[in-house]
Amino acid sequence: MKPFQYTKAVTQQSAIEAIAKPGVKIIAGGTNLVDLMKRGVTAPDKLVDINNLPLKSISLDKAGQLHIGALALNSTVSESPLVLEQQPLLAMALKAGASPQLRNMATVGGNMMQRTRCAYFYDTTMPCNKRQPGSGCGALEGYNRMHAIFGTSNKCIAVHPSDMCVALAALGAEVTVSSRKGSRVIPFTDFHRLPGDHPEKDNTLADGELITGVVISNNKFAKNSYYLKIRDRQSYAFALVSVAAALEINNGTIKEARLAMGGVAHKPWRLYDAEKALAGKPANEESFNQAAQIAMQGAKGYQFNSFKLKLAPAAITEALKHAAGIA
Amino acid sequence: MKVKETAIPGNHNLMPDDRTGKSALSRVDGRLKVTGKAKYSAEYNVKDLVYGVMVGSSVTKGTIKSIDTKKAENAPGVLSVLTYLNAPKIPGYQADNPSPKGPLKIFYNNQVYFNGQPIALVVADTFERALFASTLVTATYDTEAHQTNLLTNLDKGVSTRREDKDFVKGQANAWQSAPVKVDAEYIIPTEVHNPMELHAIIARWDAGDKVSVYTKTQGVKSSQRSIAQAFKLPPDNVQVTAPFVGGAFGSALRTWPHEIAAVLASKVVGKPVKLVLSRADMFTSVGYRPFTWQKVSLGAGADGKLTGITHEATGQSSVYEDFTEGVVNISQLMYACPNINTRYRLVSLNVNTPTPMRGPGEATGAFALESAMDELSYALNIDPIELRMRNYAETDPSNNKPYSSKFLAEAYKIGAEKIGWTERSQKPGTILQNGWHIGYGMAAGMFGAHRSSSTVTAKMQADGTLVLQTAVTDIGPGTGTAMASVATGVMDIPADKIKIVLGDSSLPPSPTQGGSQIAATVGSAVHDACTELKEKFKSMAGNTDPADYIKILKQQGLDHLEVTTTSKSGPEQGKYSMYSWSVHFMRVLVHPATGVVKIDKAISVADAGQILSPKTARSQMIGGTIMGIGMALMEEAVIDHRYGRLVNNNFADYHVPVQADIPQVEAYFVNKADNILNPIGAKGMGEIATIGVAAAVANAVYNATGKRVRELPITPDKLL
Numbered sequence A: 001m002k003p004f005q006y007t008k009a010v011t012q013q014s015a016i017e018a019i020a021k022p023g024v025k026i027i028a029g030g031t032n033l034v035d036l037m038k039r040g041v042t043a044p045d046k047l048v049d050i051n052n053l054p055l056k057s058i059s060l061d062k063a064g065q066l067h068i069g070a071l072a073l074n075s076t077v078s079e080s081p082l083v084l085e086q087q088p089l090l091a092m093a094l095k096a097g098a099s100p101q102l103r104n105m106a107t108v109g110g111n112m113m114q115r116t117r118c119a120y121f122y123d124t125t126m127p128c129n130k131r132q133p134g135s136g137c138g139a140l141e142g143y144n145r146m147h148a149i150f151g152t153s154n155k156c157i158a159v160h161p162s163d164m165c166v167a168l169a170a171l172g173a174e175v176t177v178s179s180r181k182g183s184r185v186i187p188f189t190d191f192h193r194l195p196g197d198h199p200e201k202d203n204t205l206a207d208g209e210l211i212t213g214v215v216i217s218n219n220k221f222a223k224n225s226y227y228l229k230i231r232d233r234q235s236y237a238f239a240l241v242s243v244a245a246a247l248e249i250n251n252g253t254i255k256e257a258r259l260a261m262g263g264v265a266h267k268p269w270r271l272y273d274a275e276k277a278l279a280g281k282p283a284n285e286e287s288f289n290q291a292a293q294i295a296m297q298g299a300k301g302y303q304f305n306s307f308k309l310k311l312a313p314a315a316i317t318e319a320l321k322h323a324a325g326i327a
Numbered sequence B: 001m002k003v004k005e006t007a008i009p010g011n012h013n014l015m016p017d018d019r020t021g022k023s024a025l026s027r028v029d030g031r032l033k034v035t036g037k038a039k040y041s042a043e044y045n046v047k048d049l050v051y052g053v054m055v056g057s058s059v060t061k062g063t064i065k066s067i068d069t070k071k072a073e074n075a076p077g078v079l080s081v082l083t084y085l086n087a088p089k090i091p092g093y094q095a096d097n098p099s100p101k102g103p104l105k106i107f108y109n110n111q112v113y114f115n116g117q118p119i120a121l122v123v124a125d126t127f128e129r130a131l132f133a134s135t136l137v138t139a140t141y142d143t144e145a146h147q148t149n150l151l152t153n154l155d156k157g158v159s160t161r162r163e164d165k166d167f168v169k170g171q172a173n174a175w176q177s178a179p180v181k182v183d184a185e186y187i188i189p190t191e192v193h194n195p196m197e198l199h200a201i202i203a204r205w206d207a208g209d210k211v212s213v214y215t216k217t218q219g220v221k222s223s224q225r226s227i228a229q230a231f232k233l234p235p236d237n238v239q240v241t242a243p244f245v246g247g248a249f250g251s252a253l254r255t256w257p258h259e260i261a262a263v264l265a266s267k268v269v270g271k272p273v274k275l276v277l278s279r280a281d282m283f284t285s286v287g288y289r290p291f292t293w294q295k296v297s298l299g300a301g302a303d304g305k306l307t308g309i310t311h312e313a314t315g316q317s318s319v320y321e322d323f324t325e326g327v328v329n330i331s332q333l334m335y336a337c338p339n340i341n342t343r344y345r346l347v348s349l350n351v352n353t354p355t356p357m358r359g360p361g362e363a364t365g366a367f368a369l370e371s372a373m374d375e376l377s378y379a380l381n382i383d384p385i386e387l388r389m390r391n392y393a394e395t396d397p398s399n400n401k402p403y404s405s406k407f408l409a410e411a412y413k414i415g416a417e418k419i420g421w422t423e424r425s426q427k428p429g430t431i432l433q434n435g436w437h438i439g440y441g442m443a444a445g446m447f448g449a450h451r452s453s454s455t456v457t458a459k460m461q462a463d464g465t466l467v468l469q470t471a472v473t474d475i476g477p478g479t480g481t482a483m484a485s486v487a488t489g490v491m492d493i494p495a496d497k498i499k500i501v502l503g504d505s506s507l508p509p510s511p512t513q514g515g516s517q518i519a520a521t522v523g524s525a526v527h528d529a530c531t532e533l534k535e536k537f538k539s540m541a542g543n544t545d546p547a548d549y550i551k552i553l554k555q556q557g558l559d560h561l562e563v564t565t566t567s568k569s570g571p572e573q574g575k576y577s578m579y580s581w582s583v584h585f586m587r588v589l590v591h592p593a594t595g596v597v598k599i600d601k602a603i604s605v606a607d608a609g610q611i612l613s614p615k616t617a618r619s620q621m622i623g624g625t626i627m628g629i630g631m632a633l634m635e636e637a638v639i640d641h642r643y644g645r646l647v648n649n650n651f652a653d654y655h656v657p658v659q660a661d662i663p664q665v666e667a668y669f670v671n672k673a674d675n676i677l678n679p680i681g682a683k684g685m686g687e688i689a690t691i692g693v694a695a696a697v698a699n700a701v702y703n704a705t706g707k708r709v710r711e712l713p714i715t716p717d718k719l720l
């Protein structure tokens, strides 16, 4: 680990000023950043601790929008009565992630910004275009069991590891960010990006921007939503694939569907075509199977992850069945 | 808060301890452990302590061209950076071992044999500074093509030891002409012991020719010998202290290069050195269960009687040292069969040397043999327990000797009843409940019931405290508790009047904790020492109650009375075959669409002779079963063979079971004494707790789904 400076920001303004300079990184829960620093993957000159900023609240506005501060803990959000009542899908996804100890430290902003768990990214002796642009992709022809089947490039096939973000993508949340230039809102599905020619960029957050929170607009999914995570052990493991499914069902007919997957792409993978196909269909296994087939269009397997081509549609159907209450 | 005692399923028949008639002892060091008062090797506050951190090779085979240690040496707090270029020669490395193969010699020359091999040790005044400086050491290499993949090198297998020569009883390959056959290949990946406690050592030179170490070891006497040998010291000049060991499972059976490096570094800097391996180091520094390929072929008549067993296995070791294990032995011993042949081969690869991991070769072998037996049971359409009973060995099939004791049939009965075997369907994939397939599976295990020599001092003090001393370690199975339990029985005193002193090389000798021999060996020595001590009291008692030790000592004007007794096996060894036996039953749930496997219930039953300490025996058994579940479902150290480097050497990516993976595990004991093996009737159980578990899980998965997984671990992708 490279020696670095550490300061604690007391106001949002001072945090924004601090991160405007190059080489400065925010630290929130530290559960990802510290690991990356220890492994030499990231070597900031300066850390700005933002844990004292007043960005921890969870509230509902008059329009029924749920606002969650960037520093709300993963554990707090997953147990919040407001979240459980309004957006239970988010709580389920959070509870499927990491371990209680980690969730007690991890923040919403940090979770969004966590980096891939690709082994080649973590091991500084190996090639990785994400860590060191131009060095090659170790996973492409390496041990790629955990890797992407959608939206890959020949530069990177890593996945975004978050569970929380899969739910937020499905729910169509928005991210609020602030910088010296002011504030802006980023649709959640535009926050993370595909690797393309620049896998070093995980997302569209600009240099100097601070995530202040996420907003989830009012919806009617609370009754019929489910987060399914398939993993190598029952807890404390990253997803082989995961599915966030949210349905609005009227008299057995699907009015609106939201679907997103984790563990399959460089970003939480929204399944727009499958969602469209579900609208107006009866909420039964046949519709779900059809949607799952549609969802898989364009998927591509690699040496060790081809099983995801079978597992993913099975998981989609299964998640939808749970969401519809027919599992 | 008072905790309510709840009935614990599994060992109810042993509460209270049916041997002593008293309530079963709780772990004697339990309170120390849960209150943090038990000190582990990294936790000693030694004056002037400095810290070492290792640097590993980033290439897999070749020679070191250059090492740049300048930056590290100039970093704050750094006292020394040892490499092969500047490290003083280790005397024991030079002399008496002309054989080209042997333990890795650390900082010996520029050769790199495997990825992660230590090439430097940085010593600094704080751990953080040593760690930082270690990142500043850089090396260049002349690399050569390496081999780390066993499956692409199977043709290079050789027989390396006399014990591993091909075994033939009756006719070889007799299975081929049988009416019903099974012929299948099985693979287990590399598994790493990964005890919770990291390997750690503190080394301090007390004089020019005297060294003390606190180290994680399963044998304080063997560590003493190894360090003495390496530094050419009289063994008594090496003090090894390890009263508590936070699990090891075999990884601390020997003295590893990092321990030699710490002792060396302490000599160089003239200060005590602490070296704690990182979790990543644990994957390349302290052995592992080796990746192994196997082929088992069984032939049977329509009546289910085996007519031929053939078992071939190829394991892996490093290029500098051979490590072999008894993978195929189980097939020579388990079933009555007129024709048995086995073959074991070893391939040298650019990896570090494996070391026995709980249930060593037998756990590997049992996965193949007991899976194949299950396959045969379906081929014959005979219940798997019935098939095993039809081939039950009443005498040792390899040499026709009688068993000192064997109650495996009883264990089958207990297990079958407890799992609800009658609910099982002989036709796989037929029980579906709430969207999950249900399957039942079973598999047996066996391991040699060993007893070697142990010397115990039993000392009765004036205040009535009995002190028991011997140089054994307790790596977690409850050795100290079993010792106390034996002593309370003989001396008829409460356990809180017994003080157990162990884990110190200056104590009377006992063997290394390993190979499931300690309860039988040390327990017998405790028994013999206490019996002798009691006799002494009797002879002095006169009119006094011989059990009133305090009074007798007072009458005699003694402040204590002690005996030191050596106790070991006798002529029974040649006459009998001695084994512990186990059977594991699993009920599993398998999700048809996603391939997720959940263990719903696990029952393990052991014939481990007389149970000395019911509570710790139960814990030991459950721990072994869980380890087997890890082996079955998730553990796998993965190497990217292009680089020869591990890609999951951490606890996020190398999965061991967590609470959520483990259902109710119940342990039962036949609990019948083996009166031939030793005076206390106990047989070992550390290994049999794990041996057979992986096959039981795989067999249950087959019963649930009709899918036979022959390559561990059974992850969801293999069931799609």
Ligand SMILES: Cc1cc2nc3c(=O)[nH]c(=O)nc-3n(C[C@H](O)[C@H](O)[C@H](O)COP(=O)(O)OP(=O)(O)OC[C@H]3O[C@@H](n4cnc5c(N)ncnc54)[C@H](O)[C@@H]3O)c2cc1C
Pocket: A025, A026, A027, A028, A029, A030, A031, A032, A033, A034, A035, A050, A070, A071, A074, A096, A097, A098, A099, A102, A105, A106, A107, A108, A109, A110, A111, A112, A113, A114, A161, A162, A163, A164, A209, A210, A211, A212, A236, A237, A238, A239, B651, B652
């Ligand atoms: C062993 C292990 C297992 C795990 N398993 C899972 C799992 O199964 N599922 C899952 O979803 N996650 C898992 N995680 C990841 C965990 O969720 C993340 O580490 C955590 O969410 C990161 O949050 P943090 O607050 O600790 O972030 P930090 O580590 O503090 O920061 C991470 C990154 O976010 C940036 N950052 C933080 N806050 C802000 C902000 N407000 N604005 C802009 N940038 C910011 C930091 O600069 C840094 O780059 C696991 C982690 C570990 C270590």
